[in-house]
Amino acid sequence: MMNIFKSVRFRLLILSLLAVFVITSVIVMSDVIDTNERLIEAQKEKAVLLSDTIKQSIMLLMLENRWKKLQTLIEDLSKSNPELKEVRIFHPISGRIIISNKIEDVGERIYEKDWNRFVKQEEFPFIIKKYGSMFATRVLSIKNMPPCHKCHSPEQKTLGVLDVEISLAVAQESIKASTYKHVTGLVVGFVIISLIFLIGGERLINAPLRELTDVMKRVESGDLSVRVKENKKDEFGYLSRAFNHMIDALESAKKEIERCHMEQMERASKLASLGEIISGIAHEIKNPLAGISCAIQVFNAELSDNDSKKSVILEILNQVNRLDRIVKDLLSYAKPKPPMLVPSKLHEILDKALFFVYPEAKGRNIVIDNRIDSEIPEILVDPDQIQQVFLNMIINAVHAMPNGGMLIISASKKDRQELQDVIKRQLQDEKFIAIEFQDTGKGISPEDLPYIFEPFFTKKTKGTGLGLSISRKIIMEHGGGISVKSELGKGSIFTVYLPMKD
Ligand SMILES: Nc1ncnc2c1ncn2[C@@H]1O[C@H](COP(=O)(O)OP(=O)(O)OP(=O)(O)O)[C@@H](O)[C@H]1O
Ligand SMILES: [Mg+2]
Incomplete structure (x- = not known):
């Protein structure tokens, strides 16, 4: 009150x-x-x-x-x-x-x-x-x-x-009589003005205000179906119309949020059950695969070095290894391990990841410019998982530049307020190291951009579409985030943010 x-x-x-x-x-x-x-x-x-x-x-x-x-x-x-x-x-x-x-x-x-x-x-x-x-x-x-x-x-x-x-x-x-007359006039005037204000104020200000606050309270309690009467032509009428517009906007925003939420819930439950199925199947495939791999290796050992069947056997082994890698990927996506955080040097992790990619990059005429300097402070990460992330980023970049190009990898310290709002919302810490992977590849179309982090989204014939989704999962487990900027035909920049904990 x-x-x-x-x-x-x-x-x-x-x-x-x-x-x-x-x-x-x-x-x-x-x-x-x-x-x-x-x-x-x-x-x-x-x-x-x-x-x-x-x-x-x-x-x-x-x-x-x-x-x-x-x-x-x-x-x-x-x-x-x-x-x-x-x-x-x-x-x-x-x-x-x-x-x-x-x-x-x-x-x-x-x-x-x-x-x-x-x-x-x-x-x-x-x-x-x-x-x-x-x-x-x-x-x-x-x-x-x-x-x-x-x-x-x-x-x-x-x-x-x-x-x-x-x-x-x-x-x-x-004199007394005239003073009395004047003072009485003054008092009567006072009373009349007070009454005008009390009654006028009640009808012109209080009643419309009460109606507005009543509606506000109902909106606050979640009832977005209420509206204020718009029958006045004064400031309250204007306020009522503006207020009703606001409730309209709120109502449609709420509906949109509910729709998105439902969608997300559906997706989450689908993904959860998909994850269960995947990990079940992957487990079932893993052991027979190991068996096949062993059997073929035995077979291979029995063949002499110049046996013509040897190349076929090696190809089978190659494909079995690939299948094994996919199964591992599927398993790590469906049941990710929690990161084992240790103080790590980023440039060392990156060097290890680059070691695997250099031969392929060279074959495709791709120059990799590693600008991460050793002065970047150590941060608490799981080095194996972060290596996997860096590897995914680099391999993606290499795949995006089939006819050669350039990949620049750099790292810098960033304060929270320097980050863009989209990424800031996902993060909690104050200080970050941002690692940027900038390629001159084919880029990503605006239609594809919202989906690239979805599991199984791929544009490659041999891809599983798990690289970015696993990477994002790992980064989020570390309390970090990932953002992307891309222009079709020009290239992409993927930025990984990892928190610097004291
Ligand atoms: N640097 C990049 N340049 C252009 N497109 C990219 C880049 N990185 C990712 N993409 C696009 O995003 C898609 C999803 O990438 P993601 O790494 O998740 O899967 P993938 O590379 O297709 O398969 P894999 O599971 O083998 O990594 C890619 O198929 C590709 O179309
Ligand atoms: Mg990939």
């Missing part, structure tokens, strides 16, 4: 939510800040407007000499305007409150902040925070104008200072 947190769907969801979160947060934040600023500006403007109106009313009352009514006017104003939290007039020299909407404050000293603003003559509105709430405040001087001179001495520049505070509670409430 796949961990949901590691799924692509989950990671996509997280990434998208993160992107949505960042983008909407920035938008919401800037919107909230904007609204906040606008509402505060509006409240400040209100503070300016109200303070100006109150100042006008105060001045009017004073000019009409009804300044005693001031306290009532301010109290009434604050009652009719709930946002107006504090309206007071303080003395420009002492800083004490002369008139206030809260009567209990009269005689108290004005706030330090408000006093400082008056001193600096800053008449624009500003925001203060008190007891956790915000207020727009404005401090405004009531100047001694010429009409006032009838009651106040002209030296007095300022008659009093008006201090107005407007609560921002309503604005703050609106």
